[in-house]
Amino acid sequence: MKTEIIGIQSPPARNSRPNYGRASNVRVNNGRANNDRATAKKKGADPAQLYSKAVEHYAMYFDRPEARLRFLNNTRTKQVERQAHLQHSLRRFRFIKNTRLYAWLLEARCYSAIIEELRAMAPSLPKNRRNLAQQIQAPFSARLFFLIHQSRHAFYGATVIVAGLMLFGLYSLVSWSASRISDLVARNKRAPIFVVPAGTTPSDPATTIPTKYLPYKPETIWKVGTEGEYEKWSNGCRISTKYETDNHPRGYYTIPRDSDTAGNQFSDKIVGIVYHTPESGMLSFTPDNNEAIQKKSRLLLEYVRDHKSYNYMIDRYGEIYRIVRDEHAADHAGHSIWADAKNFYVSLNESFLGVCFESRFEGAESLDEILTPAQINSGRLLTDVLRTEYTIDDADCTTHGLVAVDNEKMLIARHHDWVRNFPFEAMGLSDKYKIQPPSMIDYGFTYNEDVLAKLGNKLWEGALAAEVEFNSRAEKARVSPDILRQKLRERYNSQCAKTRALRAGPGEANNPQLAEKPVGAGGPTESGNN
Numbered sequence: 037m038k039t040e041i042i043g044i045q046s047p048p049a050r051n052s053r054p055n056y057g058r059a060s061n062v063r064v065n066n067g068r069a070n071n072d073r074a075t076a077k078k079k080g081a082d083p084a085q086l087y088s089k090a091v092e093h094y095a096m097y098f099d100r101p102e103a104r105l106r107f108l109n110n111t112r113t114k115q116v117e118r119q120a121h122l123q124h125s126l127r128r129f130r131f132i133k134n135t136r137l138y139a140w141l142l143e144a145r146c147y148s149a150i151i152e153e154l155r156a157m158a159p160s161l162p163k164n165r166r167n168l169a170q171q172i173q174a175p176f177s178a179r180l181f182f183l184i185h186q187s188r189h190a191f192y193g194a195t196v197i198v199a200g201l202m203l204f205g206l207y208s209l210v211s212w213s214a215s216r217i218s219d220l221v222a223r224n225k226r227a228p229i230f231v232v233p234a235g236t237t238p239s240d241p242a243t244t245i246p247t248k249y250l251p252y253k254p255e256t257i258w259k260v261g262t263e264g265e266y267e268k269w270s271n272g273c274r275i276s277t278k279y280e281t282d283n284h285p286r287g288y289y290t291i292p293r294d295s296d297t298a299g300n301q302f303s304d305k306i307v308g309i310v311y312h313t314p315e316s317g318m319l320s321f322t323p324d325n326n327e328a329i330q331k332k333s334r335l336l337l338e339y340v341r342d343h344k345s346y347n348y349m350i351d352r353y354g355e356i357y358r359i360v361r362d363e364h365a366a367d368h369a370g371h372s373i374w375a376d377a378k379n380f381y382v383s384l385n386e387s388f389l390g391v392c393f394e395s396r397f398e399g400a401e402s403l404d405e406i407l408t409p410a411q412i413n414s415g416r417l418l419t420d421v422l423r424t425e426y427t428i429d430d431a432d433c434t435t436h437g438l439v440a441v442d443n444e445k446m447l448i449a450r451h452h453d454w455v456r457n458f459p460f461e462a463m464g465l466s467d468k469y470k471i472q473p474p475s476m477i478d479y480g481f482t483y484n485e486d487v488l489a490k491l492g493n494k495l496w497e498g499a500l501a502a503e504v505e506f507n508s509r510a511e512k513a514r515v516s517p518d519i520l521r522q523k524l525r526e527r528y529n530s531q532c533a534k535t536r537a538l539r540a541g542p543g544e545a546n547n548p549q550l551a552e553k554p555v556g557a558g559g560p561t562e563s564g565n566n
C-alpha cells in the first residue's frame with residue numbers, strides 16, 4: 037500500500053520508484069539505492085533527483101508514518117540547504133558544476149544528511165533496524181565526508197594547535213633573528229676589536245725553542261745546594277732567598293669539572309703558575325742607569341715582601357727572588373678563575389704560585405719593551421724548576437690578565453697584566469691566548485666597552501671565541517645568557533666563600549683585595565687595580 041507523503045515533491049525520475057509499500061513488507065535491501073544511483077549515473081540523471089529517491093528509500097524503514105514523514109522532511113531540508121550552500125560556495129567556480137567533482141560533493145553531502153538523520157532518529161526505528169545507519173552502503177566519499185564532518189571539532193583543534201606551533205616557531209625565529217641583528221648592530225657600533233697574537237720572543241737564539249718541543253715537559257731538575265742567600269738548581273737556575281717571607285699555609289677545595297658542588301675535597305697542593313708584572317716605573321735599561329735600576333728593584337722587593345704580593349720576582353737583570361715561600365699562598369691573584377681538564381680553580385692565591393717580572397706592561401707595544409732577555413731566560417729556568425718540583429701541568433701555567441675577574445660586574449680582565457704579549461713559547465709553554473677562558477665559558481664572565489677601552493680594543497683570540505661559545509651554551513640550555521650568567525655568578529661566589537672561609541680571619545695581609553691595592557706615592561701598582 038502506497039503511503040502518501042505530504043509536503044514532499046515526488047521525485048520526477050520514474051525509472052526506479054522505490055517501494056512505497058508498508059514498512060513491514062520492506063526488506064532491508066541496501067543494494068537497491070546503489071543500483072538506482074548507478075543507473076542514474078549512466079543516464080546522466082540530475083544527482084539531486086537521484087538522491088531524493090535514496091532518501092525516500094530509507095524513509096520506508098520507519099514503520100510509523102509520522103516518523104517517516106519527519107525523516108523525509110528533515111533529510112530533504114538538509115539536502116536542499118546543503119545543495120544551496122554548495123552552489124553558493126562554488127559560485128566563483130561554476131565550471132565545477134559540469135564535472136564529476138560536483139556530483140561527488142553533492143553525493144557526499146546528501147548521504148551524510150541521510151546517515152545523520154538515521155542516527156538521530158534511530159529510537160523511532162523498529163528495534164531490529166536501529167543500526168540501519170551503519171548498514172547503509174553509502175559511497176566511500178559520503179562516509180569520508182561524514183567522518184570529517186563528525187570529527188571537525190577535533191580537526192579544528194588540531195588545526196589551531198598546528199597554527200599555534202607554526203606561529204610560535206615564526207615568533208622564535210623572528211626574535212632569534214632580532215637578537216642576532218641587535219648583536220650585530222651592537223658589534224658594528226663598537227670600535228673594531230683586534231685579536232692579538234701571543235708574545236713574540238726576542239730574537240735571542242739562547243731563548244728560542246723550536247715549536248715542535250712545545251709544550252715542554254721538564255726533565256728531572258733538583259736543588260744542588262744552598263750557598264749563603266742563594267739556592268742553586270741543576271738546570272742553572274739560581275734563586276735568592278734574601279727577601280723570603282711567610283704568609284699563610286695554602287688551603288682550598290678542589291672543584292671537579294663534573295660536579296656542581298662548591299668544592300668537595302680540601303687541598304694544599306700547588307697546581308699552577310700565574311705570571312704578573314707589578315707595573316713599577318721603568319728606567320732605561322742601560323749601563324749608566326745601573327745604580328738607579330738596582331735601587332728601584334730593592335724598593336720593589338721590599339714592597340712585595342711586606343705585602344706578600346708574589347711567590348717569586350725576577351728583576352731586570354734576571355735575578356730570581358723567592359718572596360712568599362712556596363707552601364704559603366701569596367696575595368697575587370685576587371678574584372680569579374682558571375681550569376684544567378680535571379678541575380676548576382677560584383681564588384688562585386691558594387692553589388697557584390705567583391711569578392712576577394719586574395716590568396711595566398701598560399703602554400708597551402711589544403715584548404722587547406717589557407722584558408729583558410735576561411728576564412726571559414730566568415723566567416724559563418724558574419718555570420722549569422717549579423714545574424718539575426710540583427708536577428705542574430702546562431695547562432695550568434697562565435697569566436694574571438687571563439684569570440682576573442671583577443665578580444661584582446661579572447667582567448673579565450680586572451687586572452690586565454699580560455692580557456697579551458706574554459712569551460709562553462719562550463717559557464716552554466703552549467699559547468694560553470688561544471684557550472677560551474674558563475671564566476667566560478664556564479662562569480659567564482664577559483667584557484664590555486670599558487674593559488675593551490682599557491685593553492685598547494685588543495682582545496685575545498680565546499676571549500672572542502668564548503663569548504660566542506657562552507651564548508651558544510645558553511641557547512642550548514634554553515635560557516638567556518644573562519640569566520645563565522646570574523646563576524653561574526652565584527656558583528662562583530659560593531665557591532669563593534667556601535675557600536675563603538678556610539682562613540681564620542680577614543686580616544689585612546690575608547685579604548687579597550686589600551693586598552692588591554696600590555702602595556703610596558711612587559709605589560708599584562698592578563694594572564687595573566683601581
Ligand SMILES: [Zn+2]
Nearest residue numbers: 312436453562
Ligand atoms: Zn698581576
